[in-house]
Amino acid sequence: MSLTALAFYLFASITVFSGFMVIASKNPVHSVLFLILAFFNASGLFLLLGAEFLAMLLIIIYVGAVAVLFLFVVMMLDINYTEMREGFLQYLPIGALIGLIVLVELIMVVGVWQVAPEIIGTPAVAAAPDLTNTEALGAVLYTQYIYAFQAAGIVLLIAMIGAIVLTLRTREGVKRQNISQQNRRTPQTAIEIKKVKVGEGL
Amino acid sequence: MSDVLTVLPELILAVGAMGLLMIGVFSGDKSYGLLKWLASGLFAVAFLVMIGSGAEQKLAFGGMFVTDAFALFMKSVVLTGAVFALGLSGQFMRERGIARFEYPVLVVLAVLGMMMMVSANDMLALYIGLELQSLALYVLAAFNRDKLRSTEAGLKYFVLGALSSGMMLYGISLIYGFTGSTSFAEIAAYGIGSGTNGLGLLFGLVFLISGFAFKVSAVPFHMWAPDVYEGAPTPITVFFGTAPKVAAMALFVRALIVSFPDLTQQWQQVVVFLSVASMILGAFAGLMQTNIKRLMAYSSIAHMGFALAGLATGTVDGVQGVLVYMAIYMLMTAGTFAVILGMRRKDGLTEDISDLAGLAKTRPALAAIMATLMFSLAGIPLLAGFFAKLYVFMAVVEAGMYWLAVVGFVTSTVAAVYYLRIVKLMYFDEPNENIEPLKDRGIAYVGFVTAALNSPLHLLLIWPLTLAAGLAAQSLF
Numbered sequence: 001m002s003l004t005a006l007a008f009y010l011f012a013s014i015t016v017f018s019g020f021m022v023i024a025s026k027n028p029v030h031s032v033l034f035l036i037l038a039f040f041n042a043s044g045l046f047l048l049l050g051a052e053f054l055a056m057l058l059i060i061i062y063v064g065a066v067a068v069l070f071l072f073v074v075m076m077l078d079i080n081y082t083e084m085r086e087g088f089l090q091y092l093p094i095g096a097l098i099g100l101i102v103l104v105e106l107i108m109v110v111g112v113w114q115v116a117p118e119i120i121g122t123p124a125v126a127a128a129p130d131l132t133n134t135e136a137l138g139a140v141l142y143t144q145y146i147y148a149f150q151a152a153g154i155v156l157l158i159a160m161i162g163a164i165v166l167t168l169r170t171r172e173g174v175k176r177q178n179i180s181q182q183n184r185r186t187p188q189t190a191i192e193i194k195k196v197k198v199g200e201g202l
Numbered sequence: 203m204s205d206v207l208t209v210l211p212e213l214i215l216a217v218g219a220m221g222l223l224m225i226g227v228f229s230g231d232k233s234y235g236l237l238k239w240l241a242s243g244l245f246a247v248a249f250l251v252m253i254g255s256g257a258e259q260k261l262a263f264g265g266m267f268v269t270d271a272f273a274l275f276m277k278s279v280v281l282t283g284a285v286f287a288l289g290l291s292g293q294f295m296r297e298r299g300i301a302r303f304e305y306p307v308l309v310v311l312a313v314l315g316m317m318m319m320v321s322a323n324d325m326l327a328l329y330i331g332l333e334l335q336s337l338a339l340y341v342l343a344a345f346n347r348d349k350l351r352s353t354e355a356g357l358k359y360f361v362l363g364a365l366s367s368g369m370m371l372y373g374i375s376l377i378y379g380f381t382g383s384t385s386f387a388e389i390a391a392y393g394i395g396s397g398t399n400g401l402g403l404l405f406g407l408v409f410l411i412s413g414f415a416f417k418v419s420a421v422p423f424h425m426w427a428p429d430v431y432e433g434a435p436t437p438i439t440v441f442f443g444t445a446p447k448v449a450a451m452a453l454f455v456r457a458l459i460v461s462f463p464d465l466t467q468q469w470q471q472v473v474v475f476l477s478v479a480s481m482i483l484g485a486f487a488g489l490m491q492t493n494i495k496r497l498m499a500y501s502s503i504a505h506m507g508f509a510l511a512g513l514a515t516g517t518v519d520g521v522q523g524v525l526v527y528m529a530i531y532m533l534m535t536a537g538t539f540a541v542i543l544g545m546r547r548k549d550g551l552t553e554d555i556s557d558l559a560g561l562a563k564t565r566p567a568l569a570a571i572m573a574t575l576m577f578s579l580a581g582i583p584l585l586a587g588f589f590a591k592l593y594v595f596m597a598v599v600e601a602g603m604y605w606l607a608v609v610g611f612v613t614s615t616v617a618a619v620y621y622l623r624i625v626k627l628m629y630f631d632e633p634n635e636n637i638e639p640l641k642d643r644g645i646a647y648v649g650f651v652t653a654a655l656n657s658p659l660h661l662l663l664i665w666p667l668t669l670a671a672g673l674a675a676q677s678l679f
Contacts, residue, residue, distance in 0.1 A: 109376070109402045147209075147263040151318060151330045154216060155337060158311050161223070162341035165304045166356075 053133035208262035211248040226303030241306035268323035275674035276452035283444030286536035291437030293642035312338035316449030325384035355433025370413025376406030386461035417450035421479035431499035440539040480507030485616040512594040515601035523594035525671035537652025560633025578656040580618035
């Protein structure tokens with residue numbers, strides 16, 4: 001067994017194991033930590049495929065930003081897990097049945113799978129050998145896939161609008177700095193002169 | 203450059219939505235009324251540009267995007283539905299304190315997604331258009347964020363929608379894996395597949411159809427519809443009931459007819475099942491409803507069943523039937539919801555069917571509009587809804603699927619019970635609560651226009667409509 005194959009089986013088995021632990025572990029914080037482990041191993045798999053750009057993206061964006069943010073949210077929210085699991089047993093039989101059916105179907109599909117010999121190792125867009133990943137992605141992203149790329153940008157715009165619509169509230173009684181208002185202040189509006197009687201104070 | 207010209211209507215909507223967003227951000231919620239008009243204006247401009255560029259088939263962006271007579275027809279229906287929904291949302295949104303400037307912007311973006319769905323000619327474009335539309339709709343469902351029902355509707359729609367997207371993506375990945383392409387044309391060229399690979403392709407196809415069924419709320423993927431219809435603010439329910447259904451049906455038809463012509467026998471079975479189950483459940487579950495918005499949800503499930511019966515034939519006539527059906531369905535639904543928005547008592551809007559009692563005595567005009575629409579929804583002869591069903595079932599009979607037509611006739615008779623019950627309530631029962639006069643002109647206009655188009659007057663228009671639908675259906679084969 002070559003070193004690459006060994007690395008593949010290592011990464012793949014840890015990914016599957018930690019993926020399982022994400023849904024199996026009782027503590028939500030542990031779930032998120034397993035999710036991070038799964039991301040790390042998936043990026044290892046990407047590296048083995050020669051997709052170093054995707055591997056780095058996965059670490060920087062998913063581990064560095066998304067999962068850590070997620071961890072914060074999970075730690076901040078006080079989720080009552082026993083309550084969440086109440087309906088679990090109730091739906092277990094039907095869930096298990098559907099899972100079993102899908103599993104059987106998958107086995108049927110994979111069982112008859114015949115990979116055409118000529119398509120092995122031919123990706124949809126063949127990468128030129130002297131290009132780096134980033135250059136290769138950039139070359140197709142803005143030419144061949146410009147339509148999908150721009151549309152994906154609009155999806156993100158909607159996500160942003162949606163987050164603001166559903167959560168932003170203007171709070172009453174918060175003091176904000178208003179520079180033009182501050183500049184417009186004159187002694188007449190800002191200063192109040194009071195006569196202080198001797199020996200009495202205000 | 204020709205690519206840009208082909209997507210010009212979509213481009214107008216995308217850039218226009220951003221322009222509206224800028225206006226809204228800088229002038230706040232008081233620009234709501236203005237933005238609604240501007241959004242309707244954008245739809246009109248996009249429509250004119252689309253008509254101007256003609257109906258011949260044009261591909262753009264390496265075949266990802268296609269415009270043809272079919273796209274033209276479905277996009278026109280989508281745009282009309284969106285204008286109706288915007289027209290109905292004035293008074294309601296203001297009273298609820300949710301007349302926020304994001305509403306017209308999100309509607310424009312959702313319509314953009316729908317137009318991309320209708321024109322999708324590639325699995326990637328299909329999925330992105332669908333997500334664009336769905337994401338805007340999830341936000342719209344939860345738009346009344348301080349009401350528990352609305353947020354529940356939004357969350358439910360989001361979770362189930364994400365599930366359906368997941369299933370659809372799974373199907374797409376199987377299809378891609380077995381055919382080696384995401385383009386509709388190349389998938390069609392692959393055909394049934396050599397040897398046993400066809401089985402995997404078939405599994406992908408079934409998952410893909412499940413995703414579509416979710417979006418058109420066909421049984422057994424209908425469970426979100428009643429809750430979302432009931433929970434979402436009513437003008438947004440109008441939008442849900444019209445434009446997205448039309449766009450999803452367009453996607454359904456195009457994806458199956460264009461990319462799987464060799465697998466027609468296989469997907470026919472699935473579509474027939476969806477159709478029969480939807481017709482039966484929509485007809486029978488609707489009988490028990492007391493809330494009119496829930497009733498409309500079940501009614502729309504039944505109507506999707508009728509439309510799918512047309513698709514199940516897999517013939518030009520069947521597709522033509524689907525197109526006519528969707529156009530008339532959109533008109534009927536928009537009109538009925540206009541009346542629902544007009545059901546206003548002293549203490550606010552009501553959604554109880556029993557509150558319609560005696561409407562003919564207190565508000566004869568509203569009752570007449572509602573009665574026309576109910577007769578049309580029930581498919582009574584001489585009204586538009588009858589011709590919608592007629593074209594579909596003629597195609598079904600021609601294709602030799604007699605028992606499907608029989609199920610359709612029986613279920614439409616059963617469904618007629620709940621439509622006619624409303625007419626009976628309005629005309630023969632004593633009023634128990636007065637419905638206040640209409641104050642919102644938008645509701646009056648939409649109600650009047652749709653009722654007029656559904657009344658026997660439509661006989662003047664049904665000929666050009668079926669002609670256009672015929673040309674549109676022809677362009678897919």
